Amino acid sequence: MGSRRTLRWLVGGPPFLFLVVFFLLPALIMVVASFRYPGEFGGLAPLFGARPGEDSGLTAESYRVFFGDWVYFEIFAKSFGVAGLTTLVCLLMAYPLAALIARRPKTERNLMVLLVVLPFASNFLVRVYAWMIILGPFDLLFNRFAVICGMVYVHLPFMILPLYTNLEKHDPVLLDAAQDLGANAWQRFWRVTFPLSLPGIFSGSALVFIPVLGMFAIPEILGGKDDWIVGNMIKESFLGTRDWPFGSMLSLMLTVAVLAVAGATSWLAARGMRRA
Amino acid sequence: MALLEIRNVTRRFGSLTAVDNVSFSVEAGEFFTLLGPSGCGKTTLLRMIAGFDLPDAGAIVLDGVDMADTAPERRPIHTVFQSYALFPHMTVSQNIAFPLRMAGIAPAQIAARVKEALALVHLEEKERHYPHELSGGQKQRVALARSLVNRPRLLLLDEPLGALDAKLREEMQVELLEMQREVGITFVFVTHAQSEALALSDRIAVMNAGRVEQLDEPSRLYGIPRNRFVADFIGKINMLEGEVAESGDGRVRLRVPGLGEIQARVESPPRAGSSAAVALRPEQVRIAGPDAPLDMPNRYRGKVHDFLYVGDVTTYIVDLPNGQQLQALLPNSSPGRAKFFEVGDPVSVAWPAEAGVVLTE
Numbered sequence: 001m002g003s004r005r006t007l008r009w010l011v012g013g014p015p016f017l018f019l020v021v022f023f024l025l026p027a028l029i030m031v032v033a034s035f036r037y038p039g040e041f042g043g044l045a046p047l048f049g050a051r052p053g054e055d056s057g058l059t060a061e062s063y064r065v066f067f068g069d070w071v072y073f074e075i076f077a078k079s080f081g082v083a084g085l086t087t088l089v090c091l092l093m094a095y096p097l098a099a100l101i102a103r104r105p106k107t108e109r110n111l112m113v114l115l116v117v118l119p120f121a122s123n124f125l126v127r128v129y130a131w132m133i134i135l136g137p138f139d140l141l142f143n144r145f146a147v148i149c150g151m152v153y154v155h156l157p158f159m160i161l162p163l164y165t166n167l168e169k170h171d172p173v174l175l176d177a178a179q180d181l182g183a184n185a186w187q188r189f190w191r192v193t194f195p196l197s198l199p200g201i202f203s204g205s206a207l208v209f210i211p212v213l214g215m216f217a218i219p220e221i222l223g224g225k226d227d228w229i230v231g232n233m234i235k236e237s238f239l240g241t242r243d244w245p246f247g248s249m250l251s252l253m254l255t256v257a258v259l260a261v262a263g264a265t266s267w268l269a270a271r272g273m274r275r276a
Numbered sequence: 277m278a279l280l281e282i283r284n285v286t287r288r289f290g291s292l293t294a295v296d297n298v299s300f301s302v303e304a305g306e307f308f309t310l311l312g313p314s315g316c317g318k319t320t321l322l323r324m325i326a327g328f329d330l331p332d333a334g335a336i337v338l339d340g341v342d343m344a345d346t347a348p349e350r351r352p353i354h355t356v357f358q359s360y361a362l363f364p365h366m367t368v369s370q371n372i373a374f375p376l377r378m379a380g381i382a383p384a385q386i387a388a389r390v391k392e393a394l395a396l397v398h399l400e401e402k403e404r405h406y407p408h409e410l411s412g413g414q415k416q417r418v419a420l421a422r423s424l425v426n427r428p429r430l431l432l433l434d435e436p437l438g439a440l441d442a443k444l445r446e447e448m449q450v451e452l453l454e455m456q457r458e459v460g461i462t463f464v465f466v467t468h469a470q471s472e473a474l475a476l477s478d479r480i481a482v483m484n485a486g487r488v489e490q491l492d493e494p495s496r497l498y499g500i501p502r503n504r505f506v507a508d509f510i511g512k513i514n515m516l517e518g519e520v521a522e523s524g525d526g527r528v529r530l531r532v533p534g535l536g537e538i539q540a541r542v543e544s545p546p547r548a549g550s551s552a553a554v555a556l557r558p559e560q561v562r563i564a565g566p567d568a569p570l571d572m573p574n575r576y577r578g579k580v581h582d583f584l585y586v587g588d589v590t591t592y593i594v595d596l597p598n599g600q601q602l603q604a605l606l607p608n609s610s611p612g613r614a615k616f617f618e619v620g621d622p623v624s625v626a627w628p629a630e631a632g633v634v635l636t637e
Contacts, residue, residue, distance in 0.1 A: 177362075181422065
C-alpha cells in the first residue's frame with residue numbers, strides 16, 4: 001500500500017510540480033498583475049511603498065478600459081472569426097485526407113502520417129515567410145486571405161492527426177452493416193462515420209481553434225494592420241506599449257472566452273448526442 | 277420457383293479459387309445452412325449473396341432476378357454479422373429503427389415496428405440502452421431484430437453464434453428456430469459447427485475447398501454421407517479402409533488388411549478390386565464382453581484403449597487386431613454407473629452388415 005503511494009508520487013510528482021511552478025503560479029501572478037498599475041518604464045508598479053506621485057496597490061483600471069470600449073470586443077469577435085474560419089477550413093481539408101489515410105494498408109499509413117508531420121521539421125517562421133514568397137507575386141499579401149492561408153497551413157496537421165486516430169479505429173464492418181441495411185454512400189457517412197468521428201472532430205478543432213486565437217506571428221507577417229487579433233494585442237501590450245496589467249487582463253479574458261466557447265460546444269455536443 | 281438460386285458461381289482471389297462452380301437453390305421459408313471448415317468458401321459465397329462481392333462467373337438469382345447489378349443496399353437481403361456490427365452510437369431502438377429509416381418509412385410507423393421487433397427478441401426493457409451495456413446474447417438478439425424488422429426476403433447469418441459461450445449458444449439455437457418459424461423468413465446460415473448445423477437446418481450444403489461436397493437433409497448427411505470428407509466432417513466416424521473383394525447384389529465384401537473381411541450393404545456396388553472404405557458411426561458399433569453372443573457378420577475381438585465419459589454416453593476406444601482404433605458408444609442408462617469396461621479389458625465389437633456406409637470417394 002505504502003509503496004504504491006510512493007510509486008504514484010514518483011510518477012505523478014515531477015509533472016505535477018512542474019505545472020505548479022511553471023503554470024499555476026505564473027497564472028496566479030498574471031491574475032494579480034492584471035489588477036495592478038503599470039510601471040513607469042514597463043513592468044509593474046510596486047504594490048506597496050510607492051514613491052510620491054507613483055501609483056501603487058490594486059486597481060480595476062485595465063478592466064474598466066477593456067469593458068468601456070467596443071473596440072476590444074470587436075477585436076475579440078474578429079479573432080474568434082479568424083479562429084473559427086481557420087478551424088472550418090482545416091476540418092474540411094483534413095477530414096477527407098484523414099479518412100483516406102485510415103483506409104490505406106497499415107504499412108502505408110505510417111508513411112503518410114510521417115508526411116503529414118514532416119513540415120514540423122523546418123522552422124515555423126521560415127514556413128510562414130515562405131508564404132510571402134508564394135503570395136507576394138500575386139499581390140495577395142497583407143490581408144485576411146493571407147492570414148487564413150498561413151493559419152490553415154500551420155495548423156492543418158493538428159486537425160489531421162486526431163481525425164486520423166479516430167477514423168482508423170472505426171470497425172469497417174459497421175459500414176458493411178449500414179449498407180446491408182439499406183444505407184447509400186451518403187447515409188453511411190452521415191449516420192455512421194460522421195457521428196462516430198465527433199470526438200476526433202472536437203479534439204482536432206480544439207487543437208486548431210485555441211492556438212490560432214493566441215497566434216501573433218502569422219497576422220503580423222502575412223496580415224495588414226486590420227488583421228490583428230487578440231494574440232497581437234497581448235504581444236503589443238507587453239512588448240510595445242509595455243502595459244503589463246493590460247496584457248495580463250487580455251490574456252485572462254482570452255482564457256475565459258475560450259473556456260466559455262469550449263463549455264458551450266461540449267454542452268451542445270452532449271445535447272446533440274442525446275437527440276441523434 | 278426457388279427463392280434463391282446459385283448458378284455455377286465461381287470466385288477467384290489470385291491463384292486461389294475460393295468458390296468453384298457452385299450451384300444450388302434455396303426454397304422460400306427454408307432454414308438452409310452452408311457448413312464447412314474455415315477457408316472452404318462459405319463466407320465468400322455469403323458475401324456474394326449479400327452483394328459485398330461479385331462472382332467472377334455464374335449468377336446469383338433472387339426471386340427470378342439476377343442480382344449482378346443490384347447494390348447491397350438495394351437487395352432485399354439482410355445479414356447478421358458474426359461481430360453483430362451494432363452501431364455503438366445508437367440505442368437499441370435506434371439500431372433497430374435504422375433499416376426502417378433508410379427505407380424512408382414514416383416515423384409513427386417506425387416506432388410501432390421497432391416495438392414489435394423488440395417484443396420478438398424479448399428486449400422491450402432494453403430499448404434505451406446502448407450496445408456496450410448489453411451482454412453477448414442481448415447484442416445477438418438486437419442484431420437479429422435489426423435485420424428482421426423490415427422483413428427481408430432472405431436473412432443471411434454469418435456464424436452468428438460463434439462468439440457466445442456453449443450454454444447460451446444452445447439457448448440461442450432454440451430461439452433462432454422459433455424466430456424463423458414465427459417470421460417465416462428464409463434463413464441462409466453459415467457455420468463451421470456441424471452440431472449446430474444438424475440441429476437447426478432443413479437442408480445443409482457441406483462445403484470444402486470451394487465446392488459443395490453434399491447437399492442434403494441433416495439426417496441423410498449424417499446417415500448416408502457421400503464421401504470421406506462429409507463422413508469425417510459430420511459427427512464422429514470410424515473409417516475402415518480396404519479393397520473390394522466381392523461386390524454385387526446390394527452387398528459388398530471389403531478386405532481390410534490385418535482384420536479380415538467386412539460385410540456391408542450398398543446401393544450401387546463398387547467394382548471388385550477397387551479401394552473403398554466402410555464408414556461406421558460409433559453408436560452403430562456394439563461393444564460387449566469378449567465371449568458375449570453377438571450374432572452379427574462383422575465381429576472382432578479387441579482391447580479397451582481408453583474411454584471418454586461425457587454424462588449421457590461413454591465412448592470406448594477399442595484397439596483392433598490390425599492396430600486401428602474403433603470408437604463404440606454405450607449409453608449410460610443405469611444411474612450411477614459411469615462405465616462397463618476398464619482400460620485394458622478384452623472386449624468384442626460387432627456391427628450388422630447394414631450399419632456401415634461404403635465410400636469410394
